[in-house]
Amino acid sequence: MFDFEVKKGFDVVEPDDAGRFVCNYVYYHSLRFAEQKGQKSLFVHVPLFSKINEDTQMQFVVGFVCYLSPNMHKSKVFNELYSPSIFCRTSIISGYARNGMRHMMDRLFILSLIGILMVTAYGVAAKMVYTDLDILEKLENFDIPEDDADDYDTKLFDWPSFTSRSSGKNLVNVDTFGAAGDGVSDDTQAFVSAWNKACGMPKSVLLVPQGRTYLVNATKFNGPCETKLVIQIDGKIVAPDEPSNWDPKFQRIWLEFSKLKGVVFQGNGVIDGSGSKWWAASCKKNKSNPCKSAPTALTIESSSGVKVTGLTIQNSQQMNFIIARSNSVRVSKVMVSSPGDSPNTDGIHITGSTNVVLQDCKIGTGDDCVSIVNASSNIKMKKIYCGPGHGISIGSLGNNNSTGIVTNVVLDTAFLKETTNGLRIKTYQGGSGYVQDVRFTNVQMQDVSNPILIDQFYCDNPTSCQNQTSAVKISQIMYRNITGTTKSEKAIKFACSDTVPCSHIVLNNVNLEGKDGQVEAYCNSAEGFGYGVIHPSADCLYSHDNKGLDQSHKSEPVLVTEEAETGHDEL
Numbered sequence: 001m002f003d004f005e006v007k008k009g010f011d012v013v014e015p016d017d018a019g020r021f022v023c024n025y026v027y028y029h030s031l032r033f034a035e036q037k038g039q040k041s042l043f044v045h046v047p048l049f050s051k052i053n054e055d056t057q058m059q060f061v062v063g064f065v066c067y068l069s070p071n072m073h074k075s076k077v078f079n080e081l082y083s084p085s086i087f088c089r090t091s092i093i094s095g096y097a098r099n100g101m102r103h104m105m106d107r108l109f110i111l112s113l114i115g116i117l118m119v120t121a122y123g124v125a126a127k128m129v130y131t132d133l134d135i136l137e138k139l140e141n142f143d144i145p146e147d148d149a150d151d152y153d154t155k156l157f158d159w160p161s162f163t164s165r166s167s168g169k170n171l172v173n174v175d176t177f178g179a180a181g182d183g184v185s186d187d188t189q190a191f192v193s194a195w196n197k198a199c200g201m202p203k204s205v206l207l208v209p210q211g212r213t214y215l216v217n218a219t220k221f222n223g224p225c226e227t228k229l230v231i232q233i234d235g236k237i238v239a240p241d242e243p244s245n246w247d248p249k250f251q252r253i254w255l256e257f258s259k260l261k262g263v264v265f266q267g268n269g270v271i272d273g274s275g276s277k278w279w280a281a282s283c284k285k286n287k288s289n290p291c292k293s294a295p296t297a298l299t300i301e302s303s304s305g306v307k308v309t310g311l312t313i314q315n316s317q318q319m320n321f322i323i324a325r326s327n328s329v330r331v332s333k334v335m336v337s338s339p340g341d342s343p344n345t346d347g348i349h350i351t352g353s354t355n356v357v358l359q360d361c362k363i364g365t366g367d368d369c370v371s372i373v374n375a376s377s378n379i380k381m382k383k384i385y386c387g388p389g390h391g392i393s394i395g396s397l398g399n400n401n402s403t404g405i406v407t408n409v410v411l412d413t414a415f416l417k418e419t420t421n422g423l424r425i426k427t428y429q430g431g432s433g434y435v436q437d438v439r440f441t442n443v444q445m446q447d448v449s450n451p452i453l454i455d456q457f458y459c460d461n462p463t464s465c466q467n468q469t470s471a472v473k474i475s476q477i478m479y480r481n482i483t484g485t486t487k488s489e490k491a492i493k494f495a496c497s498d499t500v501p502c503s504h505i506v507l508n509n510v511n512l513e514g515k516d517g518q519v520e521a522y523c524n525s526a527e528g529f530g531y532g533v534i535h536p537s538a539d540c541l542y543s544h545d546n547k548g549l550d551q552s553h554k555s556e557p558v559l560v561t562e563e564a565e566t567g568h569d570e571l
Contacts, residue, residue, distance in 0.1 A: 135504050139439055139478040144380035144410050146330075146357050172198040173207045174214065181212030183238060188217045199225035208269060210234035218250035218295060223259035223303070233269035233311060239297070241274035243281055243317075252293050254317065258301035265308040273297040273316035275342060279366075283462070284343035291462060294318035294344070304328050312337065318344045320365065325352040332359045340388030342366035347389065354378050361385070368393040369419070374404040374433070381410070387417035391448070393424040394438065396458055398431015398472045405433040413442045416484075422451035423479065426458040429497070430468035438477045445484030451512050452479055454505075454526070456497045471497035477528075478506040486512050491519040491536055494526035501525035511535045 172194050175181060179190035191214070198204035204226070208214065212235040239254050240246070254273060257263070273295070283291040297316035300306055304327045313320045314337040321336060323329050331348065338345040347363035350356055352375040362385040363369040369386035371393045372379055386392060392411060397404025404427065416422055423440045445451050454474060459465035474496065491512040496502035505528030512519060512535060523540030530538050 135476055136506060138437065139476060139506060142408065142410075142437060142439070144355070144357065144378050144408065146359075146380065146382075168203055170198070170201050170204045171207060172201075172204055173209065175209060175212075179212075179214055181209070181214055181235065183213035183215055183236075185215060186217065187214040188219055191216050192219060192221075195221045198229060198231075199223060202226040203228045205230045205232055208233045208235045208237065208267070210269070212236070213238055215240065216255070218247050218254050220250075220253065220256045220258065223257075223263075224261060225263065227262060229260075229262075230264045230266065233265065233267040233271070236270040236272060238272045239274045239295070239317065241277055243278050243294075246295070250295065252295055252318075253299055254295040254297050256296075256299040256301055258299075258303065260300070260303040260306055262305040263303070263307075265306070266310050268310055268312075270312045270314060271297055272314050273320070275315045275317040275338065275345070278317040279339075279342045279345075282343040285341075296320070296322045296349075298322070299324060300326055300329060302326060306330075307332075309333050311335075314338060315342075316345055319346045319349050319367075321347065322349045322351065323353050323356055326356075327353065328355045329353065330357045330359070331361060332357075334361045336361070336363040336365060336369075338365045340364070340366055346371045347386075349373070350376050350379060352376060356380070357382070359383055363389065365389045368424075369416075371395070372406055372409060373397060374402070374406070376409075377405075377407045379406075379409045380412070381414065382412045384411070384414040385417075386414060387419050387446075389419050391416060391419045391421035391424050391450075392440075393421065393426060394435055395424070395426035396428060396460065397426070397433065397435070398428040399461075400428075401430045401432075401468075401470070403433040404431055404435075404472050406435045407437050409438045411440045411443065415444050415446075416448050416451075417446045418448065419445075420449050421453055422448045423482070424450065424453045424455065425474060425477070426453075426455045427472040427474070428458055429456070429465060430470055431472045432470055434473040434475065436473075436476050439480065440478065440482065441480040443482045443484075445482070445486065445512070447485055447487055447515065449487045450490070450493060451484070451486045451488070452482065452492045452510070454494045454496060454502055456500075456502075457495055469497075469499040471500035473500050473503075475503040477502070477504070478508065479510055480506075480508040482510045482512065484512060485515050486519060487515070489514065489518070489520060490522045492521035492538055494521075494523045494541070496523075496525040498525050501527060503527045505541060506530070507534050507538055507541075508532045509534075510538075 174187070174190050174194045177190040177193040177197075179187040179194075181187065194206055198206040199221075206229070214235060214237050216237050217240060237255070255271065275294075278294045279285055281289055281292070282294070283289045294317040296319040297313050298320070299322045300308070301322075301324045306326065306329045308329070308331045310333050312335045314335075316338055320338060321331075321334075323331075334348075336347040343366055345366045347365045347367075347369045348358060348361070349368075349371045351373045354376065355378045356376070357380045358370065359382045361383075364387055366388070367390050369389040369392055370381060370384065373395060374397060381392070384392070392414065394406050394409060395404070397406065411423070422445055423443065425435055425438070427435075454477070456471050456474065491514065492507075492510070494502055494505065502525065505526055507528070507530035509532040510530070511533050519536045521536045521538040521540055523538070523542070526541055527543065528541045529543070530541065
């Protein structure tokens with residue numbers, strides 16, 4: 001417990017003596033109103049950090065925020081400016097904080113002054129400061145817009161109503177086109193005929209009725225279609241279970257839908273890939289088997305404005321659901337399920353796509369729950385359950401010296417249980433491109449291996465990968481509010497390229513506990529910083545002017561710091 005009083009006027013606080021102030025990158029100008037409802041803590045704006053250039057006696061200043069809490073015992077400013085000569089200058093109009101902040105004033109007004117940058121006095125360091133402030137603000141605030149899927153939903157409570165003149169909808173039932181629905185007869189042609197009919201009429205509803213099972217071979221359902229097409233899957237669609245009978249023209253697909261616009265897939269039905277024999281034939285299950293590609297259960301290709309909601313996709317031959325070269329796709333309330341030992345069965349795989357939202361999805365697989373690969377941007381994942389599986393991954397990228405680019409990815413609220421990785425970015429040596437602007441926030445983990453992982457030495461080739469100097473650049477990655485338990489001693493691992501280091505990695509309120517002992521962070525060529533509770537301590541992250549390579553730090557919880565994987569290639 002402590003008593004601390006903030007009075008009117010300008011107070012100068014030495015960071016080494018502040019004790020209970022933690023100064024972090026934040027907004028650096030404008031009047032701010034600071035209030036933390038229901039928390040025993042207080043944010044106080046610090047408008048100026050200053051440093052004197054001994055040669056010119058000129059001063060440059062930047063703005064920060066100080067966080068006051070009774071639990072804090074360590075105070076640091078970020079590395080570019082850390083020095084006993086740096087001051088936190090606070091201008092407080094009124095207010096006090098006493099007895100561990102239990103009696104917080106109703107309103108505390110903070111007068112924030114605009115920082116003045118004197119480039120001539122301290123040009124390089126000042127530029128770093130403002131760059132980092134801008135990056136942090138961007139990472140904290142950028143978001144991916146979510147459109148309203150409800151406008152597209154069509155509920156089939158009364159089938160005849162869809163053929164009525166008043167509804168204006170056209171019901172196309174696969175049974176009408178000769179589908180047996182017994183799970184044994186080949187219903188492929190009935191599905192193709194029903195598709196052609198529904199696709200060619202506006203406001204059509206293609207119905208796969210409930211209570212029936214339809215055997216369908218590998219098929220491409222191509223658009224473009226007339227407007228407002230709904231695909232209502234309430235029954236079960238199953239694939240042939242014998243790999244030797246698969247059409248070689250469709251080696252990597254089972255059900256593919258392409259060139260669609262504004263189409264809705266919905267219902268409570270099941271898409272079942274019957275994948276067990278495919279898994280047994282995989283080289284990852286038996287090294288004596290040849291390595292071959294296998295079909296994906298459901299593919300959305302070269303489409304826009306597509307909604308997928310309510311469906312279950314399970315037991316895929318390889319990947320369960322691919323979104324490829326598409327724009328504005330929303331997936332909600334979808335369940336993906338394959339056994340934890342099924343090889344390469346990614347849950348939802350995003351490639352070459354933009355503006356994709358995954359929400360309220362439960363995914364358990366033998367590979368990545370979600371994988372995001374080249375040419376993908378503006379991807380939002382919200383309320384995702386993952387387990388079993390290999391976690392949520394960006395990559396792999398850069399295989400065979402290729403270019404990989406992924407930008408603007410947000411994960412907000414997820415629970416990962418007993419996965420082999422948590423939040424992973426994986427790239428091959430020799431690649432090019434970049435991963436930039438990624439925010440993982442509000443993630444809870446239970447018995448997860450490798451909870452936070454950047455691996456720029458990833459290799460999933462049958463033979464070892466060659467050491468190469470070029471690499472995919474990884475920068476501006478934020479991990480915020482990441483908690484839970486880890487199976488790995490290295491709970492945080494940033495294995496970055498020596499020649500293309502990771503930069504601007506931000507950790508905020510990360511607390512990962514080891515069930516069987518001490519945990520640690522590992523860094524190689526990784527630059528960044530942390531604030532809030534960081535456990536294990538990531539002091540191995542280096543600042544702009546203090547590069548450190550190949551470091552591991554075991555740690556007890558601190559408040560401010562300077563800080564079994566398997567997979568497969570991208571498609």
